[in-house]
Structure formats: structure tokens, C-alpha cells
Amino acid sequence: MGTKIRGLEQAGSEGQVVQVFVGRHERQLDPKGRLALPATFRHRLEPRCYLLLGQDKCIAVVTAEESENIATEITAAVKRGEKSEQERRALASSMVDVTFDAQGRITLDESLRAYAGLTPNSKVVVAGAFDRVEIWETQRYERMLAMGTEKIAGDEL
DSSP states (O other): OOOOEETTEEEOTTSOEEEOBOOEEEEEOOTTSEEEOOHHHHHHHOSEEEEEEOGGGOEEEEEHHHHHHHHHHHHHHHHTTSSOHHHHHHHHHHOEEEEOOTTSEEEOOHHHHHHHTOOTTOEEEEEEOBSSEEEEEHHHHHHHHHHHHHHHHTOOO
């Protein structure tokens, strides 16, 4: 029995509905470090979501439910010796609970912006990554996308 996709939601193996985020959108941070997420992502993240350190120096945006899954998974990985206590601390201390303002914007924490190389008024890429949304510095995203595309094609850069 396989999973069944319904629109942009996918039924998980236990029957729960898992949010699926896809697509790429170009946006710009405002002078205060706020970002308007695309409506197609926003309605599945509202009323609150979490920001955290993402792979390859992006900012990951996850649902409240997914943030609980991440906490459970990393705690188990530390107990199995697959992740370090330092990784768990860094991830936990970087997570920020955010809500949307009346214009559909979230404020990106200054330390997360520094990690991802984002500055106020900078252009960013907001991309779906199936179980999360990622916020990227534009040039870094293009490099990561090119590497991923080459791997899918069977070539290495």
C-alpha cells in the first residue's frame, strides 16, 4: 500500500496528513528583516511556525508539528550516538517560534540571518523542500540547485 497524494498534502503511513512544500519564489527582506512568505506556503504554516538552522546555510521554516518531529529525531540520534550533543544544543537554541503579522510577514531572527548570509533589503529565494520551506541567499541557492541537478542527472560538478 503506497502513499496517496492529495493536492499539496500527502497521507503518511499512519494516515496523518503531511504538508508538502514545493516550488521556488523570489522575495526581498525589508529593512527590519521581515519576509512575506508566498501565500501557497503561508496558509499551511499559519498561525505559527518555527525557523531553524537549515542544511547548507539556509534558514529552514517548519510547521509546529514538524518542529516536534525534529526534536524527537535529533534527541533519539544523540542517544544512538549518530549526532553530537553540540549539534542538538545548536539546533535547539537556534529554533525560533514565529507568527505572521497582518501583512503575512515573519521576522527572521538576526542570528539566523547571519548564519544564512542574509541582510536587510537583500533578495532571497524561498523554496519548498517537501517537508519544509527554505530561505536562501540567492547565489548560494543557485550553487546548491546546480549541484543537486547534476547529481540527479548522474553527473558531478
